[in-house]
Amino acid sequence: xxxxxxxxxxxxxxxxxxxxxxxxxxxxxxxxxxxxxxxxxxxxxxxxxxxxxxxxxxxxxxxxxxxxxxxxxxxxxxxxxxxxxxxxxxxxxxxxxxxxxxxxxxxxxxxxxxxxxxxxxxxxxxxxxxxxxxxxxxxxxxxxxxxxxxxxxxxxxxxxxxxxxxxxxxxxxxxxxxxxxxxxxxxxxxxxxxxxxxxxxxxxxxxxxxxxxxxxxxxxxxxxxxxxxxxxxxxxxxxxxxxxxxxxxxxxxxxxxxxxxxxxxxxxxxxxxxxxxxxxxxxxxxxxxxxxxxxxxxxxxxxxxxxxxxxxxxxxxxxxxxxxxxxxxxxxxxxxxxxxxxxxxxxxxxxxxxxxxxxxxxxxxxxxxxxxxxxxxxxxxxxxxxxxxxxxxxxxxxxxxxxxxxxxxxxxxxxxxxxxxxxxxxxxxxxxxxxxxxxxxxxxxxxxxxxxxxxxxxxxxxxxxxxxxxxxxxxxxxxx
Numbered sequence: 001x002x003x004x005x006x007x008x009x010x011x012x013x014x015x016x017x018x019x020x021x022x023x024x025x026x027x028x029x030x031x032x033x034x035x036x037x038x039x040x041x042x043x044x045x046x047x048x049x050x051x052x053x054x055x056x057x058x059x060x061x062x063x064x065x066x067x068x069x070x071x072x073x074x075x076x077x078x079x080x081x082x083x084x085x086x087x088x089x090x091x092x093x094x095x096x097x098x099x100x101x102x103x104x105x106x107x108x109x110x111x112x113x114x115x116x117x118x119x120x121x122x123x124x125x126x127x128x129x130x131x132x133x134x135x136x137x138x139x140x141x142x143x144x145x146x147x148x149x150x151x152x153x154x155x156x157x158x159x160x161x162x163x164x165x166x167x168x169x170x171x172x173x174x175x176x177x178x179x180x181x182x183x184x185x186x187x188x189x190x191x192x193x194x195x196x197x198x199x200x201x202x203x204x205x206x207x208x209x210x211x212x213x214x215x216x217x218x219x220x221x222x223x224x225x226x227x228x229x230x231x232x233x234x235x236x237x238x239x240x241x242x243x244x245x246x247x248x249x250x251x252x253x254x255x256x257x258x259x260x261x262x263x264x265x266x267x268x269x270x271x272x273x274x275x276x277x278x279x280x281x282x283x284x285x286x287x288x289x290x291x292x293x294x295x296x297x298x299x300x301x302x303x304x305x306x307x308x309x310x311x312x313x314x315x316x317x318x319x320x321x322x323x324x325x326x327x328x329x330x331x332x333x334x335x336x337x338x339x340x341x342x343x344x345x346x347x348x349x350x351x352x353x354x355x356x357x358x359x360x361x362x363x364x365x366x367x368x369x370x371x372x373x374x375x376x377x378x379x380x381x382x383x384x385x386x387x388x389x390x391x392x393x394x395x396x397x398x399x400x401x402x403x404x405x406x407x408x409x410x411x412x413x414x415x416x417x418x419x420x421x422x423x424x425x426x427x428x429x430x431x432x433x434x435x436x437x438x439x440x441x442x443x444x445x446x447x448x449x450x451x452x453x454x455x456x457x458x459x460x461x462x463x464x465x466x467x468x469x470x471x472x473x474x475x476x477x478x479x480x
Contacts, residue, residue: 011044019043022071026103027064036061042214043068051208052190053201055215058162062192063096066159067103070133073157073188076108079130080154086138086175088165089391090115096135096161109133116140116394124149138166138174139395145181146402152181156188160207163193163200168250169392170443172203174399179207195227195350197321199252226323226339228374230353230363238326238354239270245324245352246276246304247385250392254322255315256306257338259330267326268306275441278304281315309334317341325353328362335366393440 016027016035027035035043038056045052046069056062066085074082087093090113097113104111112126114136120143127134127150134141134150144150160166166175189208193200196213204211233241242256256271258264261282271278279293279302296302297317305317309329320342329335342349353374355363367374380388404412422428 011048013040014044015040019068020072022107023068026068026071026107029106030064030099030102032064036064038062039065039068042066045212045214046188046190047072049073049188051188051211053196053204053208053211053213054190054192055194055196055213056192057194062161063099064103066157066161066190066192067096067100070100070104070109070157071107074109074132076132078154079110079132081127081131081134081150081152082154083133083157083159084141084152084155085133085135085159085161086141086166086171086178087135087161088137088169088171089388090117090137091387092162093135093137100133100135104133111135114140114144116143116398117391120144120147120149137391137395138171138178139398142174142178143398143402145178153183155183158182158187158189158207160189160191160193160203163191163203164195164197167199167203168252169388170250170395172199174395175203176206197252197349199321226342227350228339228353228372229350229377230355230374231377231379232355232357232360233379235356235358238356239267241354241379242267242324242326243270243274244380244382244385245354246271248380248388249322249350249352251322251350252303253300253317253320254304254324255317255320255338255341256304256324256326257329258306258308259327261308263327264306264308271304271306276304277302278306281305281307283308283310309337321349323349323351325351328353328355328359328366332362332366332369336370389440393436393443396443397439 014035016024016032019027038054038060039062042052042054042056042062042065046066054062054065056065070083085096087096093113093115097111100109100111109132110126110130111133112123112131112135114123114127114134116137116139123140123144124147127144131150145152160175166172191200191204191208191211231241231245246254256267256278258267261284264280264282265284268278268280279296281290281293285293293302293305294315297305297315300317305315306326307315323338323342325335325338329338339351342351353363363374366372419432422432
């Protein structure tokens with residue numbers, strides 16, 4: 001079995017017929033005829049109780065990768081919470097709950113989804129009866145822990161699903177607070193994420209003492225730690241499209257590349273008018289203004305830098321999570337120059353291209369020249385954005401509510417009747433909407449909550465296990 005850089009005990013992939021009878025029966029109920037790559041690679045490690053960081057995108061089959069092992073790791077005769085799955089959104093909590101009921105329900109496991117924006121009653125009832133698998137957003141899980149409707153004293157397995165999105169939603173403080181309720185005994189912990197930017201790597205070290213890294217990706221030779229995606233849209237809709245993407249992605253930091261200084265200025269103004277912490281870097285700036293912008297960049301105090309290739313040359317932003325190409329470059333080589341500014345030092349980043357109809361030929365040339373398999377995605381709709389910002393704002397407001405003391409809660413009750421009356425007519429709803437928007441805009445100006453600035457894990461890369469066409473790499477961090 002291959003070993004490299006001191007990492008031992010690499011496990012071979014498994015097939016469906018190699019699983020135990022209970023796991024095969026669950027797969028049959030789900031209609032699976034074979035395991036997906038992430039399941040074939042990850043299940044052996046989870047069954048072995050290994051602490052894992054697993055890179056997997058939405059739709060890759062990752063949910064089954066951690067649910068199936070629960071059939072062997074949990075005990076349906078003990079009416080206690082034995083597995084906790086934290087998710088970034090209520091939609092994902094619903095989806096995971098549905099799969100858990102299908103895979104684990106017939107084996108005697110009770111599952112409950114808990115998330116904000118709805119009443120506590122039904123969730124509390126199921127929790128008090130002893131749900132074995134609890135799936136929910138960090139904020140609402142924390143609320144139930146504070147209300148003592150359930151306990152984590154008997155927890156055996158902790159899963160962070162889509163950890164990168166969880167951090168972008170602003171859930172880091174809640175995730176750390178949930179940690180205070182974890183039992184003293186060892187809990188098998190694993191983390192799934194589409195990308196592993198520094199924030200996710202640091203978070204993993206705060207929950208997992210000695211994590212190993214499992215990645216399934218194509219063998220690209222250029223900017224291998226960067227995820228390449230693109231959105232096709234009309235040229236005249238790029239400005240609104242950029243805003244929608246930032247709303248959904250909520251990057252901790254990003255460089256936005258344009259081809260001309262006029263476009264740099266236009267994009268900067270659009271972002272600033274929308275409430276984002278953005279500034280421009282172009283040859284038109286005076287030396288004083290240029291130094292001011294560069295100082296904010298070096299100090300990590302500027303969230304969005306809009307620049308041309310020439311202006312951004314030589315700038316190195318640590319922990320840059322996103323690069324956004326508002327326009328594709330005019331020459332092929334500049335793409336790698338831009339995309340390579342994220343995904344450094346072993347951490348993963350995201351390079352997003354906004355592709356107008358006239359730029360599709362250049363996009364194909366870039367993909368063919370560098371053999372980059374860029375992922376085409378659908379531009380988020382206004383409804384998609386509304387759903388994301390609603391969950392993000394609910395999480396923020398519920399966190400504030402938890403932090404209020406009894407005197408503050410009593411003071412707030414002065415406005416209870418006013419709130420009810422405002423909600424009853426259209427003009428009152430406009431007032432409430434305005435207040436919520438103002439609150440959310442203030443949050444946009446604040447830094448995205450991030451883990452403490454600790455050293456990143458020391459990483460090792462292992463050769464792929466025999467018998468698989470996917471390239472898997474495993475990395476282990478230092479013990480804290």
